[in-house]
Amino acid sequence: MSTHGHDSHHATTTSSGTFTRPLIELRLRVNGIDTVCVVHPMARLLDVLRESLHLSGTKEGCGEGECGACAVLLNGELVCSCLVPALQAMGTEVTTIEGVAPSLATLDRVQQAFVDCGGAQCGICTPGMILAAKALLTRCPQPTEAEIREGLAGNLCRCTGYTKIFSSVLRACQADGATTEGGER
Amino acid sequence: MRIRPQGKQPRQAEKQPSHSRLAGARPQETDCANAQLDAVAATQALTQGGDSAYDSGVKIDAEASALRAYAIGGSPPRREGPEKVRGQALYVDDLPADFYGTGEVELVHGVTVRSPVARGRLRAIGFLPGVPWDEIVVVTAADIPGQNHIALLENDQPCLVSGLINHAEEPLLILGHPDRVIAERARTLVRLEIDPLPPQLDLDDSLRRGTKPDAGPNDVIWGKDNVFKTFTIEKGDVAAAWAGVDVIVEGDYETGAQEQLYIEPQGMLARVRPDGSVEVFGSLQCPYYVHAALMAVFNLPADKVRIVQTETGGGFGGKEEYPSMIAAHTALLARKAGRPAKIVYDRLEDMVATTKRHPSRTHIKTGWRHDGTLVVQDIDFRLDGGAYMTLSPVVLSRGGLHAAGPYACDHVRVRARAAATNMPPHGAFRGFGAPQSVFAIERHMDEAAAKLGMSEIALRKKNLVRDGQTLSTGQVLRERVDMRALLDRALALSGYEAKRARYDEENRRAAQGQGGMHAQRRRGIGVATFMHGAGFTGSGERYLASKVTVDCDATGQVHVRASSTEIGQGTNTIFTQIAAEILGLPPDAITVVRPDTSQVPNSGPTVASRTVMVVGGLVARACQQLKTRLVEAGQGMRLAAAGYRPQQFRAAVQAYLAQHGTLSVTTEYEPPPDVQWDDKAYRGDAYATYAWAAYVAEVEVDLVTYETRVLDFVAVQEVGKVVHPILAAGQIEGGVAQGVGFALYEKVAWREGRMANGQMTNYIMPTSADVPPIRVEFIEVENPRLRGPGGAKGIGELPLDGTAPAILNAVAQATGLRLNQIPLLPEDLLAAYARAGLENG
């Protein structure tokens, strides 16, 4: 059992009206890199990523777990980072959109498929959508269209009508087949 | 289909994508890397071929170059696609605090204090203890150096309320603090003293009270009669025409407010430079609207205001007017704080405070001959404009001009009115009035068919307009129009006739209890035929006089400069295609400059499905002139041969620059001489051209849960030349999904003029599990008269018009009910059944 800091973590309103927000040290592994940052204990993982770690690829669409724009992988599980308090992320492994591409020069097969098939329009839902697609394909490498619809149902997109997103995910599966045959991945 | 192995992309390794386009100042360095990525991806796209049915019109040549992919009619990858899929595209909330490079790292975060009441007088503002008020910057109307209004058509909307509150959520003051949490807390500690006044919350009530003889100060809330705009379209002799009809059909139709629900909430970043000039960066569709608004609020000349569009996460019209308000607030806060300021709305604030689609009511009375000939249409179209004018008159125009539908009718009257109420101002939303009036006329056509005992298809075919005939304004259709072919294609793709007959039979049997386990399911299939005017209404384009500049720098790089924004619809990619095709260059030789009022001329707002047709046309003409200028200046040797190489073009540019100093062409919109419009009489060519379409929806209604599911959707349209088939199909699919929401899910719950369901949990938009399979088909018609690049017309708004009526026509078949109000949620359908039950017995 651990308690994080008692009094020192209270944000307080003093009689003179001063409002302060003390901080804690958060350790987690982000995109394969051990990271330490100093944050407000109830900061959302989303804020930690965006503000402390400058990983602004994770987006905030609604702040209440509805739209999925803030989706990241937490210990491999797809979660809404706007619903995860920083302290809950202590010691976890987080993958954000910035950690998806294998290198600065190449895109992941899902990312490439979104570019090729018109799966991204305005792009704001795209990072979360790609992570949801990654999570889906890990769980279910050759999904049917029904499984894709269900797997992405927590990620809202207002531009595409989802159709080109479905074809992007299907294309990514095909790409996987091809590269496996070629033994490149 | 061949799949190219992923590893073999040597050129991508050269450089990582850069984001310097945002800065705008060094455009020549900007897009090379992206363009390289894109070129590789384009080559890939070519060698892979398209796998979607919609690519079928694109001839794929495995040996073709990237150049070919960027030709008009190809489907090259989105130019900023790689940045977007990597999460590297920078939206306003992503800009780092030291974005300006001035060392001003600490921003002030702004929050907006809003009115809790729909109407009242603000008497006093108090500040309760709980936050360090001495650290908090407070901006009120008194801090506005220029005009306290948001410049648009009428300048009636204040930037910050100074006395009279006219709608709930109206901005009263801005609070700023470097710590967003403290700013947010401060907002809850502001005490407002407001004397409430009785609000007007219903559009018809407002119209009635505004014009009654003894109207008092609580009756008239805007102008002299609560009317923002009214006009009447008249054709033939409506009064006399009733004498010659056999059947009269009458109906009332209603549509609700709809939130644009772009996934990126609105936001702005601003700073005031030492010389007093103002710079704003943010999420917006129309840089020069914001520019004009800030000139007025700050009382500054044009060159002292700079507006830059950041990557924009969807707009759909929602980022047309309201960004001016947020930009003004943010800049006022920056001015008072003496450092950069940022205001980014959260979802709730964005939902409750910003504009929505105008709610509408339409009454239609039509006269018919027994054989189905449409003799006369009398239409009364009303919009709720909300508390301020914003763009309501223009929305009303488009709605009224589409109200009679794509039908040939000799006697037409359309009376249109936009009323002021104390609702938050309604504003632009994809379709701009047309989805409202098209819903009414397309539902009405089905009701007329039922009353005449004809099929809804036969009735439409009998009356659909043809080239040479006239629309309601007397506009003669000089372009080729073949609505019947579109309709036939949509019917064939959807299997309409067979399904319509089968569902009639199945529904009849089910109603008699013969459906067994599925006795509670009803199915229906419905159609809508419609048009959408491309570009600005009437003389709008003439007044706008849009400009585009294309210039070349010393490296030979071509810069396309326009204020038309990329908001997901593909502006960057399409302008690249147009320039690449005309200049015969690869895409990486072309930079589409980020809209920045210090860098680009005013090519008009990014609205009205005008970007490709009007602005794209200007880009094409500028590129053509640029090429001509090079040739005429003696560079023809290098450029005469078709298919010159980029190096030859570059050399020609450098030679020209050595001689003349600069190479820059600006083109300005030239109204086609044969397009004539009379603003006063609403007569003439309302739009230079129209997109035409026939949509079919298939639905299933569950009579246990009253849920309606759209099972299948077919969208067939003629939009002129399709410049980019994948982007174009994406526009249609996205628009259909929004139309499904408009019809079946998206309902604003108003409580005393406030939106009560301003969250994504209780305002429901379609998810991936809700959208039907959407089959999109473009039919290209040879139309030498079209002026867009390669003959392209507008496309973006079209799908919003026909989707909802096609769905409701299908639900009407499934249920046998008269359903003339949207959105139609399960509880609404249940209530309709209850009403029908009462009426029948």
Add this chain to the structure above:
Amino acid sequence: MNAFTWVEVTTAEQAVAQLSAARGGSALLKAGGIDVLDRLKEGLDAPERLIVLRRPTAGSKSTLSEISEIPASRLPDSITRLLPAGNAGDAPQPRDCLRIGALVTLAQIASHPTILRALPALAQAAHAIATPQIRAVATIAGNLLQRPRCWYFRSADFHCRKKGGDECFALDGENEYHAIFDNRTCAAVHPSGAAVALLVLDAIVEIQTASGTRQQRLSAFFVSASQQGGDVKRENRLEPGEVITHLYIPLPSPDERSLYLKSKQKQSFDWPLCEVAISVRRAPSGAGSLLQAARIVVGGVAPIPWRAKAAEAALLRLSKLDIESVRAIAQAASDGARPLAKNGYKVPLCQGVVAQAVMQILSNA
């Protein structure tokens, strides 16, 4: 959001100790945090201490995040005595049970092979909740204990009875999503979809108290205003300082079936307008009626998951499946409903989902 101290624990005993240590101040327990964080953000709760019950680390003996089958022979007496008797008057017999830890996520439940096979109503209910992202985090106990979604309750602007006020604003307000049963004191509907399924499955809840553990039937766990003298400040019989540890669900015999249905406005992630879970046990052939046991629970219609007893009785009398009988059962499902001004549609909706559930389960039974 107010300021508070964050305390992490990994066992129910620690959680109880921390909760009671907060005597004099306030403490709130959080697991997945889906509802708790919402409430903190909305200012509905302002605890001084947030007690965070974390999933046990690998190697720990804790069963809080496990799903396991407990054979009848190893079932504790404390659970056995609460099992439903085979026939009225019989003493309860030990049965094989499924034990679900309080920290098990909805995603785990929705995909667990035993639950999918033997307890389909629960798998279907868990799957129908929210989105994949939420289900990956939300725990079963958190789902049972979440506070109602009534927009007056959730809004800081309304001091309603649930918050200690003296008015239910929904009664004369925007009540289209509110209760049609037992709604005169507080019209908020119970938000848990999992509870609806667990109730028809006769689940037993195990609770850690300061002095040990206690067990009770879930059917006696949820309470409405009329069941606690008009007090609507809580929705269940979990006392302050107590923590749910496990659920025990008797595994059905081969002649038992269950299913769950939900009516909502869109396909993904929506709160139900109305939901129903049903379980039945077939009667041996030759018996006068089709069924020897039936249970129907309707959600989204009352301040608690609503047992449709009249419909159950009608269902038990059923001797053959025909439209008329199903219609009668459905009618009975809304016995006692008193809709408010804007939620009258829920009466036929409730009848409709019950009819659909009855038809589906009988045609597959």
